[in-house]
Amino acid sequence: MTRVAVLGAGGYAGGEVLRLLLAHPAVELVQATSEQHAGKRLDFPHPHLRGQSTLRFAPHDALEPCDVLVTCMPSGELIRRWPQVSTxxxxxxDLSADFRLEHAEHARWYPRAPRSVELPRFVYGLPEWTRDKIQGARYVAVPGCMAHAALLALLPLARAGLVRPEVVVDAKTGSSGGGATPDRSSHHPERASALRCYRPVGHRHTGEIESATEHLAGMRPNVHFSATAVPSVRGVLATVHAFAARPLADAAEPLRVLASTYREHPFVHILRANASASPFPEPAPLAGTNHCELAVDVDAERGRIVVNAALDNLVKGAAGTAVHALNLMLGRPETEGLGFRGLHPL
Amino acid sequence: MTRVAVLGAGGYAGGEVLRLLLAHPAVELVQATSEQHAGKRLDFPHPHLRGQSTLRFAPHDALEPCDVLVTCMPSGELIRRWPQVSTxxxxxxDLSADFRLEHAEHARWYPRAPRSVELPRFVYGLPEWTRDKIQGARYVAVPGCMAHAALLALLPLARAGLVRPEVVVDAKTGSSGGGATPDRSSHHPERASALRCYRPVGHRHTGEIESATEHLAGMRPNVHFSATAVPSVRGVLATVHAFAARPLADAAEPLRVLASTYREHPFVHILRANASASPFPEPAPLAGTNHCELAVDVDAERGRIVVNAALDNLVKGAAGTAVHALNLMLGRPETEGLGFRGLHPL
Amino acid sequence: MTRVAVLGAGGYAGGEVLRLLLAHPAVELVQATSEQHAGKRLDFPHPHLRGQSTLRFAPHDALEPCDVLVTCMPSGELIRRWPQVSTxxxxxxDLSADFRLEHAEHARWYPRAPRSVELPRFVYGLPEWTRDKIQGARYVAVPGCMAHAALLALLPLARAGLVRPEVVVDAKTGSSGGGATPDRSSHHPERASALRCYRPVGHRHTGEIESATEHLAGMRPNVHFSATAVPSVRGVLATVHAFAARPLADAAEPLRVLASTYREHPFVHILRANASASPFPEPAPLAGTNHCELAVDVDAERGRIVVNAALDNLVKGAAGTAVHALNLMLGRPETEGLGFRGLHPL
Amino acid sequence: MTRVAVLGAGGYAGGEVLRLLLAHPAVELVQATSEQHAGKRLDFPHPHLRGQSTLRFAPHDALEPCDVLVTCMPSGELIRRWPQVSTxxxxxxDLSADFRLEHAEHARWYPRAPRSVELPRFVYGLPEWTRDKIQGARYVAVPGCMAHAALLALLPLARAGLVRPEVVVDAKTGSSGGGATPDRSSHHPERASALRCYRPVGHRHTGEIESATEHLAGMRPNVHFSATAVPSVRGVLATVHAFAARPLADAAEPLRVLASTYREHPFVHILRANASASPFPEPAPLAGTNHCELAVDVDAERGRIVVNAALDNLVKGAAGTAVHALNLMLGRPETEGLGFRGLHPL
Structure with a gap:
């Protein structure tokens, strides 16, 4: 059994990491930390863990040595604590944004983050695209949830040379991505009916998508990213509006590119019209799962290729990918501990 | 492997039965029928089954012999088809209401149902109360979802002689209990904000609760039942307002009665104040699980004992109890195939 | 024009008071106070007031003399500030709970409230039952929203001697009743799917309903009150389960009692079966209105009379009744400024 | 009093037309038709009209002469009935799509519509852009709700020559736009959690936006339109991603263009950062109102201009604009009968 600890496990992504680790056949959860809930049982803030564990939260400073550490702290915290934590x-x-970008990019998008050049490099943990590197990695940075959805949609088309650099990513997100700390914008009466483009420009995932596309698909795009809050708790839907760089062989060419890209990957699925009463990627039936669903549509007349990507921001977009990476790092089967396939209706 | 088929698997309870059976280690799902979806793959109406099976729905008449049959048809249908199906x-x-009540009670609450005295008796499938009978049963009737929640709350107090016969059950329910067939009252714009006591009196679960309490707890109550639709999809919360039949030993006596009743039962949990940031039974973190959570409160001054019971109407209130009964009938571990413990937040 | 000010206008009830006063033809809104938003325009926290006023919030201490003052502060605050405010x-x-109960009752339900016997008496502002007293009143206390709904349902039956003293009130409420201050239980991911009986016993509205029923209907009931949070923002549905004190003349007797009680009252309506595609009292189509809808059902066999009452907690349950009382105090038409009749679907 | 009738008033837009006309001081509502509800009172399907009218629905064929007729039938129906209705x-x-487009465009986007060249021309009823024409019009076609929002956002920038022809419109919409007829995709359990790009390409509003932009702003754009269903009932948010055609004078230039365009228009408002606790256009506080809120943001580095436009699809996007047009046609004040300014929170 691999001994795994979770640093910063009192929030929503942390709660999902705990859920997955507690059910993982090759893992022993040895410790979980939370300043806010120190001394409380894991199920105190996480009702879905009732009856799953008798462990109690430790304060961060009580973290003990373990085989693998999953860190779920607010951005900036892991960098700040790196000298201690890394021992x-x-x-x-890591599930935060601290190590997703290279030094210069990071400094640009997170100007207030404490960052020095002595920090180590993390492998960008997008398993469908960096599986080999994750397998041998010491440090892995899990992508941002909206960037994750957008990249799974965009990368195949970019790598195939099918689309131009100008790409619009219109991402829709539930409230759980904002974390477990109450504030006005997440207060239920303010958020329950929200349909609010809260970050029309300047979202930090812009840089992450641009950077990862350059590195993984060999094309530096101009990503035009906007994020809109919708009235749900879990889930991200990223609508990627791309434009054909050359005449398509036929209207099904983008579909073939997507399908062949992910054919061997267990967590990404391409939906096809007529195969379902509702053949649209939607986060709801993916809640709790590590799966991403994609669909592609073409407006041949105007040269647009639209890819929609749905996933659960807390699982495929966070905790599930952490476990996926853990499996790869440990040489375990890729899907181990990630078998849940969702609920419908929900 | 036990060969199991599902008759009427195109609806929501049927979809959950399929989900659980497909993941059950001791079961082979051999057939699923649906008139509406005959010829389509199981995931056509059930997106959460994508990638889980290549089976296609058969029409009802194509049902072949199997070891165990789970029937999920509208009330009245199994009675009507009994001569054929029973072979x-x-x-x-059975998940319908056809065999939950004895003949006379059934005729009273379902006056239009075709029912003859030659029909067999079904064991009432409330595992925490009829486990022994289910183990030896040939036919099991799964309780109604709201009756199920109310009974788990009421039966311990009734059996202990703690409460008077006059009991108010105020049940709140999401929309999935109404089934998969669209109509005006379930049309999203009409239902999305509904807070609607749609059945203040005369609900059929009244008879089921009265009858089961008499048989299982030895007290015939007068159940004052009302059902209210709330703006959610899954879940039932039953609030049972009961009244002390005698002075309580102390305010914790009802809690002790509940706790001791369910101590050995893996799917029923008593929540206690201070053990959780939100120590209230709620359906949301139970979605997809076979668990029921209970809490009890006492107004000593007015002699009221309130028990709240939350469960997922499609799982603990339907498909999960069917699998629970299946496990008991087959002599398998009670929790086999029912390990999912829920998501939070949702 | 009557010069009206609002003390504590930064919250949700305060925002609705401002909305109604700004549109009231006989009122000039002269001042609104808020510590949190002092210096900001009224529409800063209240987006529905955009373009309606150029007024800015003053701090509480800057309150100037006016003809009528509406106070919307947290319970305890008006008592504490009484020496200054009353000048x-x-x-x-007043919209708080400070003056709804008589001295002894108040001390019992609000044991930590600063209260002295020198405080004045307020008229209980339930216009359908205390209209005459409000007309001549100097001080009026607006009822609690759930008590308001329950009383409109219960009082006619109690006064008519139709029901026994034991009454169960099962109230369902949206999140806006909890106010505008964020906390964990109102954090969107925690509250969005809540179906949570958060106050099974001991709710303060218990005393308010008991006391008002005694004074206004001549019967002291034992009110068995529970409050359940449901996944909506606005609205209260109170389900009053009462029991016939004597054989009913016929099943329609309670309906006749309710109908005759409210025949002349413009804001209370009795729904009848068949008159509507959805003849159930529901808060949604009443959002923003000062109307309450009631329906009554009888279980003759078990002697239960169920009355459901729906209203908007922020309007009929707070700000609207304040304006209704204002109209009565000023001798204006009862419905002035309260003409909005709701939206559907919503 | 102008005598107005409504043809096809049993649906959601029709219900809102009735609500507005019943409260309009210069209008007498003389007739409302509905095949489904013929003989029933107006409030039978429309609970928010309770107590507002004693009128009953007539069948379509019973339509009598009136001064102004508002037609709310499914697309294709008015064309089919034109010979009779026009007398x-x-x-x-008209609120349908029948007369929004010129003949050739209509035939292309609605290929199955019965349409002959003898049909009259309707003025495109976008009051902020065609006010003069509406004032003298005999026939007015109300824009589609998503096109309406997108056009209010795009037209000022297009007319000012600020943006290039390639425009991405990512529209988010509640369920009420789909009408009052139940089907699977609008069944509450299927729709409640929907975050579903149900029309990624090929939406008919594409043609409407392209055509209106050409006629009203002098630029023929390539509109890349996608429509996404979100978990709400009312409201549209259109996110218009446009690209600077030339270097901007400064980052505030688009804001100045929008502000000056709508300075004199009572129903369109430009939100500015810091003026509100939540300075984002959102449909919720606009529900029931005839107002549209806009905000503009600029990504100077990538040359993107994002305009978000929020409105209530049933009012500003349908019934309210019909009444706005009616006011203009009758020479009444533009805002008459349209004074409601919304609710918050909702």
Whole structure:
């Protein structure tokens, strides 16, 4: 059994990491930390863990050595605590934004983050695109949830040279992505009916998508990213509006590119018209799962290729990918501990 | 492997039965029928089954022999088809209301149902209360979802002689209990904000609760039942307002009665104040699970004992109990195939 | 024009008071106070007031003399500030719980409230039952929203001697009743799917309903009150389960009692089966209105009379009744400024 | 009083037309038709009209002559009934898509519509852009709700020459736009959590936006339109991603263009950062109102200009604009009968 600890496990992504680790056949959850809930049982803030564990939260400073550490702290915190934290585990999987970007990009999008050039490099943990690197990695940075959805949609088309650099990503997101700390914008009466483009420009995932597309697909795009809050709790839908760089062989060419890209990948699925009463990628039936569903449509007349990508921001967009990466790092089967396939209706 | 078929698997309870059976280690799902979706793959109406099976729906008449049959048809249908259906399987687990009540009670609450005295008796499938009978049963009737929640709350107090016969059950329910067939009252614009006591009196679960309490707890109550639609999809919360039949030993006596009743039962949990940031039974974190959560409160001054019971109407209130009964009938571990413990937040 | 000010206008009830006063033909809104938003325009926290006023919030201490003062502060605050506030206006309409109960009752339900016997008496502002007293009142206390709904349902039956003293009130409420201050239980991911009986016993509206029923209907009931949070923002549905004190003349007797009670009252309506595609009281189509809808059902066999009452907690349950009281105090038409009749679907 | 009738008033837009006309000081509502509800009172399907009228629905064929007729039938129906309907009123305001496009465009986007060249031309009823023409019009076609929002956002920038022809419109919409007829996709359990790009390409509003932009702003754009269903009932948010055609004078230039365009228009408002606790256009606080809120943001580095436009699809996007047009046609004040300014929170 691999001994795994979770640093910063009192929030929503942390709660999902705990859920997955507690059910993972090759893992022993040895410790979980939370300043706010220190001394409380894991199920105190996480009702879905009732009866799953008798462990109690430790404060961050009580973190003990373990085989693998999963870190779920607010952005900036892992960098700040790096000298101490890095001594606790040989392998670290981080869910924050601290190590997703290279130094210069990071400094640009997170200007207030404490960052020095001595920090190590993390492998960008997008398993469908960096599987080999994750397998040998010591440190893995899990992508941002909206960037994750957008990249799964965009990368195949970009790598195939099918689309131009100008790409519009219109991402829709539930409230859980904002974390477990109450504030006015997440207060239920203010948020329950929200349909609010809260970040029309300047969202930090812009840089992440641009950077990862350049590195993974060999094309530097101009990503025009906007994020809109919708009245749900879980889930991201990223609508990627791309434009054909050359005449398509036929209207099904983008579909073939997507399908062949992900054919061997267990967590990404391409939906086809007529195969379902509702053949649209939607987050709801994916809640709790590590799966991403994609669909592609073409407006041949105007040269637009639209890819919609749906996933659960807390699982495929966070905790599930952390476990996916853990499986790869440990040489375990890719899908181990990630078998849940969702509920419908929900 | 036990060969199981599902008759009427195109609806929501049927979809959950399929989900659970497909993941059950001791079961082979051999057939699923649906008139509406005959010829389509199981995931055509059930997006959460994508990638889980290549089976296609058969029409009802194509049902072949199997070891155990789970029937999920609208009330009245199984009675009507009994001569044919009963030849297909030695053991039948029914999710409809057809066999929950004894003949006379059934005729009273379902006056239009075709019912003759030659029909067999079904064991009432409330595992925490009829486990022994289910183990030896040929035919099991799964309780109604709201009756199920109310009974788990009421039966311990009734059996202990703690409460008077006059009991108010105020049940709140999401929309999925109404089934998969669209109509005006379930049309999203009409239902999305509904807070609607749609059945203040005369609900059929009244008879089911009265009858089961008499048989299982030895007290015939007068159940004052009302059902209210709330703006959610899954879940039932039953608030049982009961009244002390005698002075309580102390305010914790009802809690002790509940706790001791369910101590050995893996799917029923008593919530206690201070053990959780939100120590209230709620359906949301139970979605997809076979668990029921209970809490009890006492107004000593007015002699009221309130028990709240939350469960997922499609799982603990339907498909999960069917699988629970299946496990008992087959002599399998009670929790087999029912390990999912829910998501939070949702 | 009557010069009206609002003390504590930054919250949700305050925002609705402002909305109604700004549109009221006989009122000039002269001042609104908020500590949190002092210096900001009224529409800063209240988007529905955009373009309606150029007024800015003053701090509480800057309150100037006016004809009528509406106070919307947290419970306890008006009592605490009474020596100063009472010098500012000859007439005060309070939306808090500070003056709803008589001294002894108040001390019992609000044991931590600062209260002295020198405080004045307020008229209980339930216009359908205390209209005459409000007309001549100097000080009016607006009822609690759930008590308001329950009383409109219960009082006619109690006064007519139709029901026994044991009454169960099962109230369902949206999140706006909890106010504008964020906390964990109102954080959107925690509250969005809530179906949570958060106050099974001991709710303060218990005392308010008991006390008002005694005074207004001549019967002291034992009110068995529970409050359940449901996944909506606005609205209260109170389900009153009462029991016949004597054989009913016929099943329609309770309906006749309710109908005759409210025949002349413009804001209370009795729904009848067949008159509507959805003849159930529901808060949604009443959002923003000062109307309450009632329906009554009888279970003759078990002697239960169920009355459901729906209203908007922020309007009929707060701001609208304040304006209704204002109209009565000023001798204006009862419905002035309260003409909005709701939206559907919503 | 102008005598107005409504043809096809049983649906959601029709219900809102009735609500507005019943409260309009210069209008007498003389007739409303509905095949489904013929003989029933107006409030039978429309609970928000309770107590507002004693009128009953007539069948379509019973339509009598009136001064102005508002038609709210499914697309294709008014064309089909034109010979009869056109004899009933000298002025007609249509809410369907039948007369929004010129003949050739209509035939292309609605290939199955019965349409002959003898049909009259309707003025495109976008009051902020065609006010003069509406004032003298006999026939007015109300824009589609998503096109309406997109055009209010795009037209000022297009007319000012600020943006290039390639425009992405990512529209989000509640369920009420789909009408009052139940089907699977609008069944509550299927729709409640929907975040579904149900029309990624090929939406008919594409043609409407392209055509109106060409006629009203002098630029023929390539509109890349996608429509996404979100979990709400009312409201549209259109996110218009446009690209600077030339270097902007400064980052505030688009804001100045929008502000100056709508300075004199009572129903369109430009939101500015810091003026509100939530300075984002959102449909919720606009529900029931005839107002549209806009905000503009600029990504100077990538040359993108994003305009978000929020409105209530049933009012500003349908019934309210019909009444706005009616006011203009009758020479009444533009805002008459349209004073409602919304609710918050909702």
């Amino acid at each position: 606790r585990a040989g392998r670290i999987i | 297909r399987a030695g053991r039948i687990i | 500012r206006a000859g007439r005060i309409i | 009933r009123a000298g002025r007609i305001i």
